[in-house]
Amino acid sequence: MDHSTLEIFCAVAEELSITRAAQRLGRVQSNVTTRVQQLEEELGVTLFVRENKRMQLSPQGEKFLGYAKGMLALAEEARQILRPGQPEGLLRIGAMESTVASRLPEPLARYHQMWPRVQLRLSTAPSRQLVDALKDRTLDCAFAALPLSTGETPQDLAELGLTGLRVYTEQLVLVLPPDHPPVRAASELRIHSLAAFKQGCTYRSIAEDWLRSQPSDAVIDVQEVGSYHAMLACVASGSCISFIPRSVIELARETTRFRQKPIGNADTWMIWRNGYETPALNAFREALALAHD
Structure with a gap:
């Protein structure tokens, strides 16, 4: 579970679409799909479900989204604090x-x-x-x-x-x-x-x-x-x-x-x-x- 995988998961969770998430991240759809599947295998849960051809977060996905955003936020916070200087x-x-x-x-x-x-x-x-x-x-x-x-x-x-x-x-x-x-x-x-x-x-x-x-x-x-x-x-x-x-x-x-x-x-x-x-x-x-x- 690395930083880029968490970013991919959050993008898919926010867009509720592999296609839109891939466009937003500048990645190919197959890569996004594979990374989400690998994350599900690592966690041992289903993060997304499809209902009437629409992608939705599963209950486990809803819970994990908060943790994923928190980990990304902590990483960004640490990067900025440890590299003081001009704002970026x-x-x-x-x-x-x-x-x-x-x-x-x-x-x-x-x-x-x-x-x-x-x-x-x-x-x-x-x-x-x-x-x-x-x-x-x-x-x-x-x-x-x-x-x-x-x-x-x-x-x-x-x-x-x-x-x-x-x-x-x-x-x-x-x-x-x-x-x-x-x-x-x-x-x-x-x-x-x-x-x-x-x-x-x-x-x-x-x-x-x-x-x-x-x-x-x-x-x-x-x-x-x-x-x-x-x-x-x-x-x-x-x-x-x-x-x-x-x-x-x-x-x-x-x-x-x-x-x-x-x-x-x-x-x-x-x-x-x-x-x-x-x-x-x-x-x-x-x-x-x-x-x-």
Whole structure:
């Protein structure tokens, strides 16, 4: 079980296709197939199954994927730490969608211009999942809103093996259709459907806490969506309310179409694992600081 075999397995697991994995890796399909079969023989398990002509990870494959990614991450981390110098290699950054859209374009562009030998890999997820990915070593750093939806505060980071730095403060805004009357409390809401991300999103947790804290007999139904554009579309249709960072609203066009009510602030933290200090990560923190100046 060598480094290249683990890379091949992870590529096939992510693409769920030998053909696409081979194209991504620049290898011939027969080589990819052979390496996967050899890995299965070495482990003594079936890693992939075919159902209705579609490739899927087996339960054993699902378990092994986390270990494989962790081993690859440790190898990359060791390589960077043992070869200090100019930033290079892979830097995996996770962030909330709002942060990617409104906060990171400038520091990412500055960083790429300064350190072109670093391969940036950016992914989005709710805050809870981002912290889990850091602990699993599938991310090198993440931008998450704290406290988490499960209650962890910045003071709890050390117990999770993490450390962080507060980088942004977001104003969270209740967004209503333009014809909705002004509201001071949840009891004045005429719409009882909330457009939000899936569980694990700190902003959703803050929104639900605000709705529960207000005197109201109404039951709020949650409509889970995958983007802020979808949230605004749901609000514009008159079917939902939503809670969105003001920085995101300011990026959207025709924001005057919506009635808005600020409900509070949420801090965004840049988080990484304790002891994880590589030239690539340190340079990114510096680029982030320059973007604040």
